[in-house]
Amino acid sequence: MHDKASAQNIEIRHRERPFVRVIQKLRDAGLRPTRQRMALAKCLLEGPNRHVTAESLHRETQQAISLATIYNCLHQFTDAGLLREVVVDSRRTYFDTNISEHHHYFMVAEGRLEDVPDGVINIDMLPDVPPGKVFSRVEVIIHVSDDT
Numbered sequence: 602m603h604d605k606a607s608a609q610n611i612e613i614r615h616r617e618r619p620f621v622r623v624i625q626k627l628r629d630a631g632l633r634p635t636r637q638r639m640a641l642a643k644c645l646l647e648g649p650n651r652h653v654t655a656e657s658l659h660r661e662t663q664q665a666i667s668l669a670t671i672y673n674c675l676h677q678f679t680d681a682g683l684l685r686e687v688v689v690d691s692r693r694t695y696f697d698t699n700i701s702e703h704h705h706y707f708m709v710a711e712g713r714l715e716d717v718p719d720g721v722i723n724i725d726m727l728p729d730v731p732p733g734k735v736f737s738r739v740e741v742i743i744h745v746s747d748d749t
């Protein structure tokens with residue numbers, strides 16, 4: 602009886618293990634780990650850094666999660682400091698799992714962002730900020746086209 606119960610506990614723990622880290626990350630960020638948030642956090646917050654759009658995640662999740670929910674989750678993750686929003690233009694917003702300050706290449710033809718390596722952009726002259734404002738950050742997006 603006792604053994605059966607512990608076997609069951611072990612089984613539950615094994616089943617939960619893949620999500621333990623994302624659940625903790627969500628909780629640490631003050632977000633309740635709902636099923637959708639856990640699924641998206643698993644796609645985004647484990648493994649190498651990536652740049653995604655709501656649409657690309659929608660495809661990646663085989664449309665199991667509605668686009669509206671994905672948008673909401675991405676903005677909640679961004680507000681909670683888990684992602685960084687990179688707005689290329691009014692039609693293109695990317696979400697970056699690398700939340701450190703860095704610059705981007707934007708591959709126009711492919712609609713893809715790539716990180717510029719650290720320390721290769723030198724900005725040595727900036728204007729004064731308007732009165733009543735404070736400097737926040739400078740983000741460079743280098744648009745690149747195919748060399749044809």
Ligand SMILES: [Zn+2]
Pocket residue numbers: 652697699703704705715716
């Ligand atoms: Zn990036």
